[in-house]
Amino acid sequence: MSLATVKNVPYSEPADARWAELERWTLEACVLRAEGREAEAVRVLQERMPSLIRDWSAQCRLPKPAIQERLRRMFSEKQDFVARGLAQRRLITSELIARGRDIAASAPRPANVTSASGAGASGRSSAPVGLRQRVPLGDVVGMLDGLAEAEREARREAIWPLRSPATFAAAEL
Amino acid sequence: MSKLTTIQASARVTSSAIIPATATDTLLVGLDWGTNLSSLHAARGDSTELLVQEQIPTVVGYAQENILDGVLPGDARVLFGKQAQKHRQHMRLVRPLQGGVIADREAAKEFARHLRTRLPENAGEIRAVIGMPASSDLAARENARAAVQGVFQKVIFVPEPFLAALGYRDDDRLNDSEYQDPVLNSLYVDIGAGSTDVCIVQGRYPTVDDQLSAPFAGDAVDQIILDAAHIAYPDAGLTLAKVREVKEKYSCVMGDEGQQPAIATVMVGGKPMKIDLTAQIAAGCAALLQKTFEMTSELVGRADPDSVSELLQNVIVTGGGSLIRGFGVALQTKLLEEGFENPRVRVLGQGYKDYVARGALKTARQAQDRHWQNILG
Structure with a gap:
């Protein structure tokens, strides 16, 4: 699902175009983090955000402390928003999986060359089940725990895609 | 489902000593279920002695209709591996896997049942760690799980690069100052039948960002x-x-x-x-070399710049594609020509077939009860 269709949280501040873009990319970075796509999240934060922040800061004509405070509050709100959506999603999908209502997997689909993160237009239903965090080679138990969590997340994704309107609606509950 | 016979044990692992997390009457299996060739290792939970170490071509042969008696051994309707290949003119050969994942569920089940016949008869509970391509998704795992239902009682699926790294590492020599640990900072290129996987191993298991996979092999x-x-x-x-x-x-x-x-x-x-x-x-081989080079270059580009010099010294080519004559030298030359500094490409050769299965068995020994997935039926 395109992020453009995701409903943004309303803010009291005047929402000029730069601010709206800032909100959108902050939300995107939070969602990427939640998906375990850390490298992409870092790319958004390092490559997209600085120029947006610079432009908005120049346009908004607010004093520096107010700029910093507004940005800090927006980052915090977006993080909380995604965290709430994820918590609801985890709760409900766990219940569904426990009741054995897991969605049956379809036939395997070969994919073109892709980053193993599964990013792309095809969505994440065919995303590889792999580690999202760093585990030292000597820690076989940690590796297996990480893979088990990756498989649980893949099941959650099959039932309730993280990037679905439902996640963002759940965040507003 | 057989009764649980395992004990919960806390596996403490050091470089040279492994405390098994499984009971003595459990048979542990390490399986590299390859598109062309499968490698099967098996040992008791409390023993390092390998009871089974076998490579089996991953092919199922179905006897043609109206075949005369006595043509196929035992007038079998289904043959596997080398036997199926030997009698190919009288059989319809099916490869259960494509691109490292199950493409024909029935043939995969037949093949899994054949694997069971290669294990000791009174095996008790059988627990298998099975290698999966790094790019495999949930559906691929579900298919594999369904295929081994009734063959193994418990399974764990682990990406093949993890297992290859574990299998390639010589745990007994980790304290040897002369030993160069091949997984501290290496780039693995695994060229199988169905897919080429490239991953960076830098003392930790590769994350999804450290790997590339292409269905070109x-x-x-x-x-x-x-x-x-x-x-x-x-x-x-x-x-x-x-x-x-x-x-x-x-x-x-x-x-x-x-x-x-x-x-x-x-x-x-x-x-x-x-x-x-x-x-x-x-x-054909040049096309594979070019694809491998492109994937290797992309992944090197993603690596931490500070680690690249050493990484380029440890490019390891494994899988069936590594057996192409001159492949390692050609890849090294191409990297050099394209401006990569002082690359060194090593080819694992014939030994590659056992690394994943060996790593799978190592993993099985250290897995805790919570990691094993029950296979019902």
């Missing part, structure tokens, strides 16, 4: 050779099986001076005819 090379051969020799009646046979004998990326002529004998109108496939094989 040995099978794709075979198809390139066959397509080109059909153009050059339209009446030769070449098949993929024949092309594969010739490729395995003559595959090479050494350039004109190092290439041995690839002459295949085919039957045309009942008469043997010799055809030269040298150019076609060279083209």
Whole structure:
């Protein structure tokens, strides 16, 4: 699902175009983090955000402390928003999986060359089940725990895609 | 479902000592379920002695209809591995896997049941760690789980690069100052039949960002050779099986001076005819080299710049594609020509077939009860 269709949280501040873009990319970075796509999240934060922040800061004509405070509050709100959506999603999908209502997997689909993160237009239903965090080679138990969590997340994704309107609606509950 | 016979044990692992997390009457299995070739290792939970170490071509042969009695051994309706290949003229050969994942569920189940016959009869509970391609998704795992239902009681699926790294590492020599740990900062290129996987291993298991996978490998090379051969020799009646046979004998990326002529004998109108496939094989292998180079370059570009010099010194090529003559040297030369600094490419050769299975068995020994997935039925 395109992020453009995701409903943004309303803010009291005047929402000029730069601010709206800032909100959108902050939300995107939070969602990427939640998906375990850390490298992409870092790319958004390092490559997209600085120029947006610079432009908005120049346009908004607010004093520096107010700029910093507004940005800090927006980052915090977006993080909380995604965290709430994820918590609801985890709760409900766990219940569904426990009741054995897991969605049956379809036939395997070969994919073109892709980053193993599964990013792309095809969505994440065919995303590889792999580690999202760093585990030292000597820690076989940690590796297996990480893979088990990756498989649980893949099941959650099959039932309730993280990037679905439902996640963002759940965040507003 | 058999009664749980395992004990919960806390596995404390050091470089040289492993405390098994499983009971003594449990059989542990490490399986590299490859598209072309499967490697099966098995040992008791409390023993390091390998009870089974076998490589089996991943192929199922179904007897043709109306075949005469006595033609197939035991008048079998289904044969596996080398037996199926040996009697291919009387069988319909099916490869259960494509691109490292299950493509034919029934054949995969048959093959899994055959694997069970290679294990000790009174095995008790059987727990298997099974290698999966790094790019495999939930559906691929579900298919694999369904295929081994009734064969193993508990399973864990682990990406093959993890297992290859574990299997390649010599745990007993980790304290040896002379030993160069191959997984501290290496780039692995695994060229199988169905997919080419490239991953960075820097003392930790590769995350999804450290890996690339492409469905371009040995099978794709075979198809390139066959397509080109059909153009050059339209009446030769070449098949993929024949092309594969010739490729395995003559595959090479050494350039004109190092290439041995690839002459295949085919039957045309009942008469043997010799055809030269040298150019076609060279083209197929060159395409694989180019794809491998592109994937390697992309992944090197993602690595921490501070680690790149050492990483380029440890490019390790494994899988069936590594058996192409001159592949390692050619990849190294290409990297050098494209401006990478002082690359060094090593080829694991024939030993590659056992690394994943060996790593799978190591993993099985350290897995805790919570990691094992019950297979009902």
